[in-house]
Amino acid sequence: MTHERENIIEIKNLTKSYGKKRGVKAISLSVRQGDIFGFLGQNGAGKSTTIRSMLGLLHYQEGEIRILQMDAVKNQNEILRQVGYMPSEAMFYPSMKVKEVISFAARARKTDCSKEAARLCEVLKVDEEKKIEELSLGNRKKVSIVCAMQHRPRLLILDEPTSGLDPLMQEAFFELLLEYNRQGTTCFLSSHVLSEVKNYCRHAAIIKEGAIIRTDTVENLSKSDARYVKLTRGGQKREFVYTGKINALLHELANMQVEDVLIEEPSLDEIFRHYYEDKESGADMQKEGQI
Numbered sequence: 001m002t003h004e005r006e007n008i009i010e011i012k013n014l015t016k017s018y019g020k021k022r023g024v025k026a027i028s029l030s031v032r033q034g035d036i037f038g039f040l041g042q043n044g045a046g047k048s049t050t051i052r053s054m055l056g057l058l059h060y061q062e063g064e065i066r067i068l069q070m071d072a073v074k075n076q077n078e079i080l081r082q083v084g085y086m087p088s089e090a091m092f093y094p095s096m097k098v099k100e101v102i103s104f105a106a107r108a109r110k111t112d113c114s115k116e117a118a119r120l121c122e123v124l125k126v127d128e129e130k131k132i133e134e135l136s137l138g139n140r141k142k143v144s145i146v147c148a149m150q151h152r153p154r155l156l157i158l159d160e161p162t163s164g165l166d167p168l169m170q171e172a173f174f175e176l177l178l179e180y181n182r183q184g185t186t187c188f189l190s191s192h193v194l195s196e197v198k199n200y201c202r203h204a205a206i207i208k209e210g211a212i213i214r215t216d217t218v219e220n221l222s223k224s225d226a227r228y229v230k231l232t233r234g235g236q237k238r239e240f241v242y243t244g245k246i247n248a249l250l251h252e253l254a255n256m257q258v259e260d261v262l263i264e265e266p267s268l269d270e271i272f273r274h275y276y277e278d279k280e281s282g283a284d285m286q287k288e289g290q291i
């Protein structure tokens with residue numbers, strides 16, 4: 001008998017607007033136990049709105065959200081106790097010491113996490129004796145990571161965890177994330193940085209203007225029928241992504257005076273840009289008969 005891995009996150013038809021302003025509309029997604037799931041979107045796409053709804057921190061108009069098999073609204077306290085959550089902006093009382101903030105967060109979980117907290121502070125080079133107001137934005141983010149991870153949660157929900165961290169700290173953060181994941185923690189992280197989703201996530205959803213436009217494995221998202229074409233014609237070099245039938249492309253090229261041509265698979269960056277491209281302004285996207 002095969003055991004289907006359970007859904008640790010289940011969102012059905014989430015709609016949240018801020019008065020007349022769009023937040024998110026009819027968002028549905030699910031995340032399986034043990035996954036590292038990337039939630040990818042540009043600024044203002046609706047990532048934080050979705051995440052804050054998942055944790056019952058926002059009142060949403062429509063939809064149903066289940067986290068760890070619990071209802072996000074009815075069981076908010078229990079969910080917040082079990083989940084490791086890192087908000088996009090690390091807000092703490094400025095006059096508190098780092099160690100006070102960390103132990104305050106641990107007490108809210110009713111767990112002694114002092115050993116793990118000390119290890120995390122060492123790995124992330126967090127000075128526990130400093131006051132929050134003395135810390136840079138990046139160092140405040142690191143405190144926020146310790147608060148989210150110290151109780152070794154079953155589920156980590158991280159809103160743009162790496163923004164503001166230097167590259168070495170980003171690497172240290174992802175090493176910790178992978179380590180927890182190997183021990184069974186499911187990870188959900190939002191990002192507008194494609195490379196980190198590509199490098200560390202197994203599944204991803206792309207959100208644009210409040211709606212999910214694709215959800216798939218990162219491997220499948222990277223596959224595309226589109227081709228990246230580099231062309232030299234009349235001494236002029238051109239590069240574009242071609243989205244038509246490959247036979248039609250070859251036919252068009254055969255009828256041209258072409259000095260050189262290279263046709264290859266586009267990178268995930270180019271595919272991502274393609275999803276975000278305004279169709280009318282897609283100057284470097286070419287279809288059949290347009291070369």
Ligand SMILES: Nc1ncnc2c1ncn2[C@@H]1O[C@H](COP(=O)(O)OP(=O)(O)OP(=O)(O)O)[C@@H](O)[C@H]1O
Pocket residue numbers: 018021022023024041042043044045046047048049050088192
């Ligand atoms: N409190 C609010 N009042 C009014 N509109 C809001 C509020 N919070 C978010 N919005 C709007 O909802 C939309 C989604 O915002 P959200 O913060 O969820 O995006 P995001 O993907 O997290 O962006 P970023 O990467 O910039 O953090 C945006 O158009 C934003 O202006």
